[in-house]
Amino acid sequence: MKTMKKAFMSALAIMMAASLAACGDSSSDTPSGSDNSGSNTVKIGLHFELTGEVADYGNAELKGAKLAIKQANEAGGNYEEVIYDNKSDTTEAVTLAAQLANDGVAGVVGPATSGSSAATYQIKNDAKVTVISPSATQIGVTLDPSGNVYNYVFRICFEDSYQGAAMAQYAVDTLAKGKVIIYADNSSDYAKGLTEAFTEQFKKLGGTIVATDYYSKGDTDFNSVLTKFKDMDYDVLYIPGYYNEAGLIIKQAREMGIDCEIIGSDGFDSESLIDLAGASNLNKVYYTTAYTTVGASDALQAFIDAYKAEYNEEPSMFSALAYDSTNLLIQAIEKAGSTDSDAVRSAVENIEFDGVTGSFSFDETHTPIKSVLVVTLVDGVQGDAVAVSPDVD
Amino acid sequence: MTQFLQQMINGLSLGSIYALVALGYTMVYGIIKLINFAHGDIYMLGAYIGFIVTTKLGLGFFPALVISMAGCALIGVTIERIAYKPLRNATRITALITAIGVSYFLEAGTQRVMGAGVQTFPNVLANETIMFGDVRISTQQIVIFSVTIVLMVALTFLVNKTKVGRAMRAVSVDPDAARLMGVNVDATISFTFAIGSALAGAAGVLVGLYYNSINPLMGMLPGIKAFIAAVFGGIGIIPGAMLGGFFIGVVETLVAGYWSSLWKDAVVYLILIVILIVKPAGLLGKNVKEKV
The missing domain is CATH 3.40.50.2300 (Response regulator)
Known part of the structure; x- marks a missing residue:
């Protein structure tokens, strides 16, 4: 595992060096080489309710997720967000799930609500796309109809x-x-x-x-x-x-x-x-x-400051959960050292995550163990x- | 008893809104036999105009009410000129489908311009509670009820006592004969749309004030309820729409208050079905043979 990670990191370093060289003197603008969005860019799907009934949650989560991706890119990563809006509509969410499975994303964060999430898990699971749900709190949502856990589906909120x-x-x-x-x-x-x-x-x-x-x-x-x-x-x-x-x-x-x-x-x-x-x-x-700014930890305070600097508003629980979900996915991809769906999946399953909404690992239903x-x-x-x-x- | 009176007050406040929207349905149907499904969305636009006027221009409740009514009248006439007038001699189903199209256009357009989420209507009228024994009435409820009554009286006067009202009645009986008598049919139809839309606009502002929550899809359900109210009272008949609106509001409230809120919509639709079976022309409707 460790050697793989090393290999991946050095490959990343070589690639970045190449892209820097290619960019020439304009390189200072785009250190991560956004114009070099070839096969080495890791695509992360962000599937949220951006319009419609629960747009507040979806947009808050999108902002949190985008912040995590931005920070990862600033730290030398090469991630690209692919944004999907399910309009707070279950049918739309299902259509998008099928579409995103074809778009070659390394993993998906979202949707925000349990209803849309539950409707899309089977499709994403069948397509072997790792899903991290920030806020799908419904009972048994990570289990398929016969009660077995979806292999590729995880959530970071309690039930x-x-x-x-x-x-x-x-x-x-x-x-x-x-x-x-x-x-x-x-x-x-x-x-x-x-x-x-x-x-x-x-x-x-x-x-x-x-x-x-x-x-x-x-x-x-x-x-x-x-x-x-x-x-x-x-x-x-x-x-x-x-x-x-x-x-x-x-x-x-x-x-x-x-x-x-x-x-x-x-x-x-x-x-x-x-x-x-x-x-x-x-x-x-x-x-x-699952989240409050009352008595915030250092990590949380840093997130709040970065969020305010980026969007000029206070983050909500949903932005924090999406921020954690996206970071968790990025960490898992880096740990896996590839975007291979099984490698990413098993990296997520075994993660010991330390985020702004608390530290946790996943239980056998892919639900975290944390207090309310x-x-x-x-x-x-x-x-x-x-x-x-x-x-x- | 206290609870019953309280529920009646709740019901009449809600019914006022339905009645105002139902009037527009019924007037337009009365004059060109079109069920204007975009009418609920005019009511939504009324709420948004009121929202913009109060938040951006800082105007008070009554100026907002007047501006919103004027704005909706203009929108109603524009819609009639662009979407319905070219279809006046087409089949009724064509006009009906067009109305549904206009409805979607207004909903999606508002979502695009104003955002899809809920907006909070500012509290432009101090809300105080007045106690009559144990029954409480809020000043907002009094305003809703009185504005509705004033508008209804004004409308009744307009239709029955003025020249333009006589023209409206004439066109609704027989447009061709009215034209032969020198009535400007197009202008009369536009005027009808203007009045109906203004009433919906007023309802929109009242709802914004009362519930302080507005969204681009807020017109859908009240639009359908108001349509039922219009059918209940006899579509095309103005006092019928008023009666129907209050009736639906009170029934809905009593069902939710004494039974379960899950049943309130079901009961309203059940009433519609019963009315259509027993008295297809509506409560105040007369069974007239349609001239072909």
Whole structure:
């Protein structure tokens, strides 16, 4: 392995020297030889939701991934991004998966959401394209229908079940709540998984589910359901879903005088949540996440600074996860010393990765082992973060 | 009881929006027998015009409402002139398909220009809550309801008491006879589109204000609901659209409030099916034989 890596690095060095020589005196502009994008350039597919319903996640991840590639190129690598936009649409994602398998990419980062991811894994796996999913949290998404793990599919986020169970644990242990109303998105597998896991763990810890109701993606009017909830006897509201609707639910609930704790999942993690709900309504709001800037490590701080310098905005969890995913893929390609799909795959499988969202290795389902963070919002700003590890079997 | 009253208030606020959009459907259908499927997107454009005017120019709610209505009227007339007028003597299905095409054009165009994501409508009208016993009404709900009522009264006056309103009614009964009587049919049709689109524009701004979230596809579902409202009341009949809009809004709210929100759309469509079977001309519609 080591000799292979050496051979690869020296080949890379020779190639770069050649390209420098070829460029002549204009070489200072393009040290990595972008005009020499021949067969030695390693293509990395970035497959995200860049437009449509969950474009916020896709674009945040694209920025994180591009930053990782840019830094790798500055450090002497020769990587080229190939960008795919699935328009937040599962059908489109499937079409792109087939296309990208033909484009000769060494590996793919994305998509951001579980639904689109699950739809594309079989195709990518059959085509032997290594996939690193930054945020496909759905339960069992890395397993094929018969329950075997997809050989070429990995994710660097924890499962929904883990996140839902962690929130139940936090609600009971830390917030001391026992009666919950669940208001869930019925149109995503993500929210369904969270609802199931939360319900199970909350009951196990002795809590009562007072009511469960659902909304659909794109709904804007939640007044009728919230009015119904208002007269019920409960002490906490759980909203597993994405920021678009969650932001409006929080706003309408608070305006209606529902002032209990509102808890949610990493779907809340977007700047848009503050715009939609209004900062003053975002108090006593808690959500689970894999990432927070509260108490950042040195590596994370360096990433945040680089991200701000590049894009002039704060990175979100999604940018950080995509940054880690892309770096993980690049590390694996370098370790493998080639872009051969099996070499890359086994390098990923055995990696001990140290990233900005934590250090981890993969378990047998290609899911990392890390703890969940629960973030508290104070006037829309992250005030505090606690690590929670639920007791699940 | 408190909860029922509260739900009625929620339902009437939602119904106001449907009613305003339904009026445009019904007026256009009444005059040229076209189901203008792009109408829901005019409502979306109204919300975006309001968004641009309030965020970029810093105007308040009422100027934004007026500008948005004017802008939508202009867009409505332009669409009619470019897309529908050349097809006036074509088969109805041709015009219908064109309307669907216009709808996609507006949605995709807005996504291209304004971005596909959700935009946050600024809070241009202070939202306070007024309590009547245990029932709470927000000032925004009062504004939505009153703007809707004022516009409906103005529309009723316009159609029934003015010269141009008489021309509209004449064209809707028989365009050829109206032309023989000296009515400018083209101008009357354009005027109808202008009024219908302005009402949709107003609905767009009201929705932006009420839910503070707008996106390029926001017109699809309310567009269909408003169409159902128009059919429910009897398509082509103005009071029918008002009645239908409020009815659909209230039904949707009550189903979500007392049963499950998963059923609300299903119940609305079920009502449509029942109406079409039992009384195809709509609640206020008269069964007239169509002249061929």
